[in-house]
Amino acid sequence: MSDVVVFLFSSSGPDRATEGALGAARNLADSLGGRVHAVLVGASNEALMRASAAVADAVLIADDPALAEYQPEACLAALVQISRMISPRAILLGNDAYSQELAPRLAHRLGGSATGDAVELAVDDGRIRARRPVYGGKAVAVIELLQSPAVVWLRARAFAPAEARDPSGATVTRLAVDVASAGGPRIIERAVEDAGESRLEDARVIVSGGRGLGGPEPFRDLGEVASLIGGQLAASRAACDAGWAPPSWQVGQTGKKVAPGLYLAVAIHGASQHLAGISDAKVIAAINIDPDAPIFKHCSFGIVEDYRKVIPLLRTQLAAQKK
Amino acid sequence: MNIIVCLKQILDPLIPVRDFRIDPELRAAVQGSASLVTNIFCENALETALQLRERAGGKITVLAFGAPSAEDSLRKALAMKADDAVLVVNDGNVHPDPMAVARVLAAAIRKIGAFDLVMLGRESGDWGAGQTGGLLAEELGVASVSFVDAIEVADGESHLKLHLKRQTDTGWERVAAPTPLVVTVTNDEHNVPRIPKTRDVMMSYRQPLAKWTLDELGIDAAAVRAGGDYYRVVDLSIPVRETKCELVSGDSLEDKVSDLAARILQVTRAM
Ligand SMILES: Cc1cc2nc3c(=O)[nH]c(=O)nc-3n(C[C@H](O)[C@H](O)[C@H](O)COP(=O)(O)OP(=O)(O)OC[C@H]3O[C@@H](n4cnc5c(N)ncnc54)[C@H](O)[C@@H]3O)c2cc1C
Numbered sequence: 001m002s003d004v005v006v007f008l009f010s011s012s013g014p015d016r017a018t019e020g021a022l023g024a025a026r027n028l029a030d031s032l033g034g035r036v037h038a039v040l041v042g043a044s045n046e047a048l049m050r051a052s053a054a055v056a057d058a059v060l061i062a063d064d065p066a067l068a069e070y071q072p073e074a075c076l077a078a079l080v081q082i083s084r085m086i087s088p089r090a091i092l093l094g095n096d097a098y099s100q101e102l103a104p105r106l107a108h109r110l111g112g113s114a115t116g117d118a119v120e121l122a123v124d125d126g127r128i129r130a131r132r133p134v135y136g137g138k139a140v141a142v143i144e145l146l147q148s149p150a151v152v153w154l155r156a157r158a159f160a161p162a163e164a165r166d167p168s169g170a171t172v173t174r175l176a177v178d179v180a181s182a183g184g185p186r187i188i189e190r191a192v193e194d195a196g197e198s199r200l201e202d203a204r205v206i207v208s209g210g211r212g213l214g215g216p217e218p219f220r221d222l223g224e225v226a227s228l229i230g231g232q233l234a235a236s237r238a239a240c241d242a243g244w245a246p247p248s249w250q251v252g253q254t255g256k257k258v259a260p261g262l263y264l265a266v267a268i269h270g271a272s273q274h275l276a277g278i279s280d281a282k283v284i285a286a287i288n289i290d291p292d293a294p295i296f297k298h299c300s301f302g303i304v305e306d307y308r309k310v311i312p313l314l315r316t317q318l319a320a321q322k323k
Numbered sequence: 324m325n326i327i328v329c330l331k332q333i334l335d336p337l338i339p340v341r342d343f344r345i346d347p348e349l350r351a352a353v354q355g356s357a358s359l360v361t362n363i364f365c366e367n368a369l370e371t372a373l374q375l376r377e378r379a380g381g382k383i384t385v386l387a388f389g390a391p392s393a394e395d396s397l398r399k400a401l402a403m404k405a406d407d408a409v410l411v412v413n414d415g416n417v418h419p420d421p422m423a424v425a426r427v428l429a430a431a432i433r434k435i436g437a438f439d440l441v442m443l444g445r446e447s448g449d450w451g452a453g454q455t456g457g458l459l460a461e462e463l464g465v466a467s468v469s470f471v472d473a474i475e476v477a478d479g480e481s482h483l484k485l486h487l488k489r490q491t492d493t494g495w496e497r498v499a500a501p502t503p504l505v506v507t508v509t510n511d512e513h514n515v516p517r518i519p520k521t522r523d524v525m526m527s528y529r530q531p532l533a534k535w536t537l538d539e540l541g542i543d544a545a546a547v548r549a550g551g552d553y554y555r556v557v558d559l560s561i562p563v564r565e566t567k568c569e570l571v572s573g574d575s576l577e578d579k580v581s582d583l584a585a586r587i588l589q590v591t592r593a594m
Pocket of ligand 1: 136209210211212213235236237238239250251252253254255256266267268269270271272273274277287288289290293305306307308336337363364446447448449
C-alpha cells in the first residue's frame with residue numbers, strides 16, 4: 001500500500017500543528033501516489049474534523065469512550081488496530097508527549113521503523129526519508145526508514161499546511177476499536193501548569209529566563225515585561241532544573257519547540273540544545289552580561305549588560321514608549 | 324525492588340558549536356577534544372532509581388551497551404552507589420540503530436534475570452532518537468511510561484504497585500502502574516544527578532563489573548555490528564546559521580535600554 005495515515009489527538013486543534021501534520025501527510029501521500037487517512041483519536045471535535053476533511057481523502061473518527069482521555073496502553077492498542085485495518089505505507093504523528101510515547105511502540109508492533117522530530121520528509125525511490133536535528137541541534141541527519149510502515153513523529157509546525165479542498169470530497173467514517181482488555185498503567189491524576197494565555201508553542205511573544213537570573217524571583221520581573229508586550233514566560237533547562245520555573249516552561253531540544261514572532265532570552269547562554277527549540281522564532285533578542293555568549297550569534301539584536309540593571313529600565317521604557 | 328538502569332556513554336553534548344566536527348563518510352561526530360560522558364537523561368534515570376531505592380529498598384543494576392570506554396560510565400554509576408554493573412561490549416564500529424540497541428539490552432536483561440523496573444533516559448544527547456525505551460518495552464513484552472520524573476511505591480495491595488509522576492506538554496500526570504515496567508526518565512529539579520564522592524569513585528574501580536560479548540547473548544551479533552536493519556543514516560551535515568546581532572547603541576545605559584525597548588516594540592507592533 002502507498003497510503004498515509006495521520007493520527008491526530010482530537011483534544012487539540014485544529015491549530016498550526018494539526019495543519020502542519022495534515023500538510024505533511026498530503027505531500028507524502030502525493031509523492032507515494034496514495035491516499036491520506038486522517039484518524040481523529042479521542043472525544044469528537046467538529047472543527048478538527050472539518051479541517052481534516054479539507055485535506056484528507058478519508059477521515060476516520062475513533063471516539064470510543066475508552067479513548068476520550070488518553071491512557072497509553074488503550075491508545076496504543078487502538079492505533080495498532082486502526083493501522084492494521086488500513087495497512088498504510090507511512091504513519092504520521094505530532095511532536096506532543098503522547099505521540100512520542102506511542103510512536104516507537106507502534107512501529108515495533110507493526111514491524112515498521114520509526115523516527116521522530118522530523119522537519120522534512122522525502123520519498124527517494126520508494127524509500128521514506130526524514131530530516132531531523134541531531135547532536136543537540138549541532139547537526140542535521142537524514143534518516144532512511146528500512147521497514148514498512150514508516151512511523152514518523154513530526155515537528156508539525158515546520159510543515160506547510162496543505163491547500164484546503166472541498167471537504168465534501170472526503171469520506172467520514174466512525175471506527176470501532178476494541179481496547180477494553182488493555183490493562184497496564186493508568187493515568188489517575190492530571191494537572192495543568194499555568195503557562196499563560198496560550199500554549200507556548202502558539203505564543204506570539206516569549207520572554208525566557210535562564211540560570212543567569214540566579215533565582216526564582218526575577219521571573220516575576222520578567223513576567224511584568226512580558227505582560228507589557230503580550231508575551232508569555234519560558235525558561236532554559238538550567239532554570240527549570242533549579243526549580244525556578246515549572247518543567248512545562250522548558251524550551252529546547254527536549255522542551256517546547258516554539259515559533260514566536262519575538263523571543264527575548266534573558267541570562268540564557270545559548271547552548272545548542274536550547275537554540276534547537278527556537279530555530280523557528282522570527283526574531284531573537286538577548287540580554288546577557290557576557291559578550292561572548294553564543295546567544296549573540298543567533299539573535300537580531302541584544303544588549304550586553306547585567307539583566308538586573310536592564311529589566312527595571314526596560315519595564316519603564318516599554319510602558320512609556322507604548323503610549 | 325529489582326531495578327535495572329540503562330546507561331549510554333556519549334560524546335560530551337555541551338562542547339561549543341565551534342569545536343563540533345563530523346565525519347561525513349562515517350556520518351558521525353568526530354571526538355576531537357570532546358570527552359566521553361554519561362548521557363544526562365540516563366543519569367537522571369539513575370538518580371531517580373537511587374531515590375526510589377532509598378525509600379523502597381532493593382537493588383540497582385546498571386547496564387550499558389557500548390564501546391569498552393563505556394566502563395567509565397558504569398564505574399561512575401557504581402560510585403553513585405548502584406549495586407551491580409554489566410557492560411555489553413560493542414565491538415562494531417557503526418552506531419547501532421535504536422532497534423538494534425533495544426534487542427541487545429533486552430537480551431542482556433533476560434540474562435540478568437527477574438526485574439521490577441527498567442529505567443532509561445528519555446533520549447540521548449547525541450542522536451536523540453528517543454526510541455530505545457519504547458522499543459525495549461516491546462522487546463521485553465511489558466508496558467512502558469515515558470517522561471517520568473519521580474517514582475513512589477504505592478501503599479496497599481493493588482497490583483498497580485508503582486505511582487509515577489510524569490511530565491506532559493501542559494503539566495504533569497500521576498500514573499499507577501504494575502510491575503514489571505519500563506520507564507523513560509526526564510529531568511526535573513528533584514532528579515539532578517548527585518556528584519559521587521572522590522572516595523567512592525576510587526572504590527568503584529575495585530568493584531566487580533561483568534563484561535559480556537554480543538555473541539554471548541544469543542542474538543544476531545553480526546546484524547548489530549552492521550548497525551541494524553531498522554533505519555540508516557544516509558546524510559549528516561552541519562547547518563550554517565548566521566545572524567548578525569546588532570548591539571543596541573547609546574551613550575548611557577538609559578539610552579541603550581531605550582533603544583532596546585524601541586526595537587522590541589517595533590517587532591511586536593509589526594506582528
Ligand atoms: C541531552 C540534552 C538535552 C538538553 N535539552 C535542553 C533543552 O531542551 N533546553 C535547554 O534550555 N537546555 C537543554 N539542555 C542543557 C543545555 O545544554 C544548557 O546546559 C542549558 O541550556 C543552559 O541553560 P542557561 O543558558 O540558562 O544556563 P548557563 O549556561 O549557566 O548560562 C547562563 C547565562 O546567563 C548569563 N548571565 C549570568 N549572570 C547574568 C546577569 N546578571 N545578567 C545577564 N546575564 C547573565 C551568563 O553570561 C550565561 O550566558 C540539554 C542538554 C543535554 C545534554
